[in-house]
Amino acid sequence: MASKLTQSNGAGWAFALPGFGLIAIFIVLPFFFAFALSLTNQRLISPNPTEFVGFENYRDLMGLAVITLEPERDADGNAIRDEDGEIAYPRVRTITRSDDFPEYRGMREWFRWQSGENARVVIAADVVFMKALRNTLLFVLVVAPVQATIALGLALLINQKIRGINIFRTIYFMPVVVSIVVVSLLWRFIYDGSDGLLNNILAGLTFGLFEPRDWLGETSTALGAIMAMSVWQGVGFHMVIWLSGLQTISPTLYEAAEIEGANKRQIFRYVTWPGLRNTAVLVLIVITMQAFALFAQVDVMTQGGPLDSTQSLVFQTVDRGYRKQDISGGSVISVVLFLIVLCISLLQRWLTRDR
Amino acid sequence: MADLKLRNVCKSYGPVDVIKDVSIDIADGEFVVFVGPSGCGKSTLLRMIAGLEDITSGTIEIGGRVMNDLPPKDRGIAMVFQTYAIFPHMTVRENVAFGLTINKADKATKEAKVAEAARILQMEHLLDRRPSQLSGGQRQRVAIGRAIVRDPSVFLFDEPLSNLDAALRMDMRMEIGKLHADLAASMIYVTHDQVEAMTLADKIVVLRAGEVMQVGSPMELYHNPANLFVAGFLGAPSMNLMPVEVKEVAGTEATVANASLDAISVATKERPIRTGGTATLGVRPQYLTPTAPEEGMLHGTVALTERLGSETVVDVALRDGSKVIAAIGEDRVLAPGTEIGLRFDPAQAHLFDEHP
Numbered sequence: 007m008a009s010k011l012t013q014s015n016g017a018g019w020a021f022a023l024p025g026f027g028l029i030a031i032f033i034v035l036p037f038f039f040a041f042a043l044s045l046t047n048q049r050l051i052s053p054n055p056t057e058f059v060g061f062e063n064y065r066d067l068m069g070l071a072v073i074t075l076e077p078e079r080d081a082d083g084n085a086i087r088d089e090d091g092e093i094a095y096p097r098v099r100t101i102t103r104s105d106d107f108p109e110y111r112g113m114r115e116w117f118r119w120q121s122g123e124n125a126r127v128v129i130a131a132d133v134v135f136m137k138a139l140r141n142t143l144l145f146v147l148v149v150a151p152v153q154a155t156i157a158l159g160l161a162l163l164i165n166q167k168i169r170g171i172n173i174f175r176t177i178y179f180m181p182v183v184v185s186i187v188v189v190s191l192l193w194r195f196i197y198d199g200s201d202g203l204l205n206n207i208l209a210g211l212t213f214g215l216f217e218p219r220d221w222l223g224e225t226s227t228a229l230g231a232i233m234a235m236s237v238w239q240g241v242g243f244h245m246v247i248w249l250s251g252l253q254t255i256s257p258t259l260y261e262a263a264e265i266e267g268a269n270k271r272q273i274f275r276y277v278t279w280p281g282l283r284n285t286a287v288l289v290l291i292v293i294t295m296q297a298f299a300l301f302a303q304v305d306v307m308t309q310g311g312p313l314d315s316t317q318s319l320v321f322q323t324v325d326r327g328y329r330k331q332d333i334s335g336g337s338v339i340s341v342v343l344f345l346i347v348l349c350i351s352l353l354q355r356w357l358t359r360d361r
Numbered sequence: 362m363a364d365l366k367l368r369n370v371c372k373s374y375g376p377v378d379v380i381k382d383v384s385i386d387i388a389d390g391e392f393v394v395f396v397g398p399s400g401c402g403k404s405t406l407l408r409m410i411a412g413l414e415d416i417t418s419g420t421i422e423i424g425g426r427v428m429n430d431l432p433p434k435d436r437g438i439a440m441v442f443q444t445y446a447i448f449p450h451m452t453v454r455e456n457v458a459f460g461l462t463i464n465k466a467d468k469a470t471k472e473a474k475v476a477e478a479a480r481i482l483q484m485e486h487l488l489d490r491r492p493s494q495l496s497g498g499q500r501q502r503v504a505i506g507r508a509i510v511r512d513p514s515v516f517l518f519d520e521p522l523s524n525l526d527a528a529l530r531m532d533m534r535m536e537i538g539k540l541h542a543d544l545a546a547s548m549i550y551v552t553h554d555q556v557e558a559m560t561l562a563d564k565i566v567v568l569r570a571g572e573v574m575q576v577g578s579p580m581e582l583y584h585n586p587a588n589l590f591v592a593g594f595l596g597a598p599s600m601n602l603m604p605v606e607v608k609e610v611a612g613t614e615a616t617v618a619n620a621s622l623d624a625i626s627v628a629t630k631e632r633p634i635r636t637g638g639t640a641t642l643g644v645r646p647q648y649l650t651p652t653a654p655e656e657g658m659l660h661g662t663v664a665l666t667e668r669l670g671s672e673t674v675v676d677v678a679l680r681d682g683s684k685v686i687a688a689i690g691e692d693r694v695l696a697p698g699t700e701i702g703l704r705f706d707p708a709q710a711h712l713f714d715e716h717p
Contacts (some may be wrong), residue, residue, distance in 0.1 A: 051666070276451075
């Protein structure tokens with residue numbers, strides 16, 4: 007079979023060639039390039055020759071450590087407190103810049119927590135990357151289930167035979183057709199702090215009690231705002247995938263369940279959901295991969311700010327690779343992202359395998 | 362167990378009437394087969410009884426209760442579908458017990474009922490398999506098992522054997538017959554296969570374009586078809602239908618003839634047949650016997666002979682250019698082109714006032 011496929015199928019291979027070629031040139035080749043570049047100190051434009059640096063870039067990116075800070079103590083051994091009663095600690099830089107701890111050199115504080123009188127500080131070689139990683143994971147964890155669930159709900163709603171159902175299908179699908187850049191620009195107006203649509207609506211609903219806020223300008227709301235907007239934008243696409251899954255379920259299964267006396271909830275549990283297994287795998291994998299690729303929204307709406315609260319991995323890749331001309335740095339992040347997405351896809355495949 | 366009454370049942374999709382004023386009585390324990398060509402409305406009628414389609418007008422009564430507006434689960438029916446409709450992600454046991462599970466029956470009842478159904482259908486060894494590991498016949502058995510567990514007053518079968526291959530179909534047909542004898546429940550069975558209809562039914566309902574053409578026992582329909590449609594639909598090869606001229610009507614008999622047919626007298630069975638008019642004469646191929654040309658009532662030449670071993674099917678071109686088929690119950694060689702006569706007993710012939 008294999009030999010027949012490769013030898014006597016010239017026309018078939020010829021037809022496949024443009025597709026294969028484009029994928030090879032723009033996806034496969036760049037991937038190997040990225041991996042190779044991530045092991046060097048390549049810059050976008052530089053007079054210096056490229057040097058092989060091994061896994062140094064990876065160490066610089068992912069170096070992580072926990073240090074314990076003991077409080078500064080007075081002569082009696084009591085912790086010194088400031089006017090607010092907070093315990094005073096030595097500054098982190100006394101460790102990260104100390105010659106006594108060469109392994110922590112150059113690292114910066116990411117976050118800390120209190121452990122008794124001591125403070126535990128997580129220091130990272132690349133705090134911005136860590137924040138981007140955390141934000142991206144959080145984004146995926148929130149967006150994937152929320153978007154998949156809402157999309158399924160919409161698919162169930164539009165999978166009915168009622169007059170004008172195509173109007174609803176069109177409306178729900180519309181955000182998908184609009185470019186994400188345009189959507190992001192529009193939502194910047196919606197989220198605007200001074201006279202945005204969202205603030206106005208909330209003020210109207212609460213009769214002016216609501217304090218307007220700058221949704222994209224506050225660290226506590228910026229990532230949430232981007233999540234909400236992303237869910238809204240992508241939900242129609244997954245709705246269509248769910249819908250196609252719903253329509254593959256044989257109507258006689260529903261009739262059989264109806265005759266047996268199943269109610270709506272039981273029909274969903276015993277007929278619809280099991281029938282959507284394969285679709286669910288597809289939707290989850292696609293949403294997860296799309297969510298990991300979070301870029302345009304951040305680029306247009308916040309540029310990673312405020313205070314790095316909306317940094318994402320792809321945004322950092324582009325930011326480093328092109329804006330900071332650090333091609334190897336960007337490559338490292340893209341390889342890391344690839345490995346994360348690969349692991350998650352494999353995990354999802356395994357969790358949703360046929361048993 | 363209950364009897365079932367359909368009274369003036371109609372169904373329309375907008376201006377299109379698919380079921381036209383159907384009234385049928387089905388006694389308790391009876392096996393009724395709805396038969397007819399595709400699109401005659403037999404499945405729609407069954408689905409209306411099941412409650413899967415609503416009724417435009419008329420009433421459906423099961424056990425003396427009007428069922429028109431009751432949901433399927435409250436009608437005391439169970440249905441077996443052509444495509445089995447068993448749940449692919451459940452084992453056979455779970456499939457058979459499905460109705461009990463969703464109605465929250467306790468475990469002991471569930472096990473007892475599933476075991477009973479499995480015993481009746483001889484599929485105890487299949488209970489822990491999944492539908493994907495079953496053959497078509499086994500899947501249909503599971504679907505029947507699920508119906509048995511419901512303990513319905515009426516079983517509904519919607520072309521249950523159409524997706525099976527020929528050999529399996531015969532086995533399953535016999536098994537359904539046996540099941541009916543064992544359970545003594547009313548069963549309504551929809552099929553387009555007349556062999557299934559003839560072998561299984563206590564009563565056959567022949568439908569065409571949403572209308573009942575005839576209701577009766579298989580032999581009644583075979584030997585005494587009420588109209589041309591039933592005459593042509595039942596029996597294989599199908600009945601020979603010949604246009605004839607009515608020479609004379611005397612009492613209950615009419616004398617008919619045409620260019621290839623010598624004058625014979627056939628019972629009119631109170632059909633409006635008039636002297637000088639035309640009619641259609643029907644004779645089943647099995648009742649035609651070949652003879653020497655001069656002894657026959659029908660005259661023609663042999664066009665084609667099909668030897669099946671136990672039977673020989675002869676295609677005869679008559680003098681007037683029309684064709685008849687004779688089925689001879691023995692292996693015989695008749696060379697094409699031979700002049701031939703055909704005889705039959707006029708008592709086995711049917712005279713219709715309609716034209717095909």
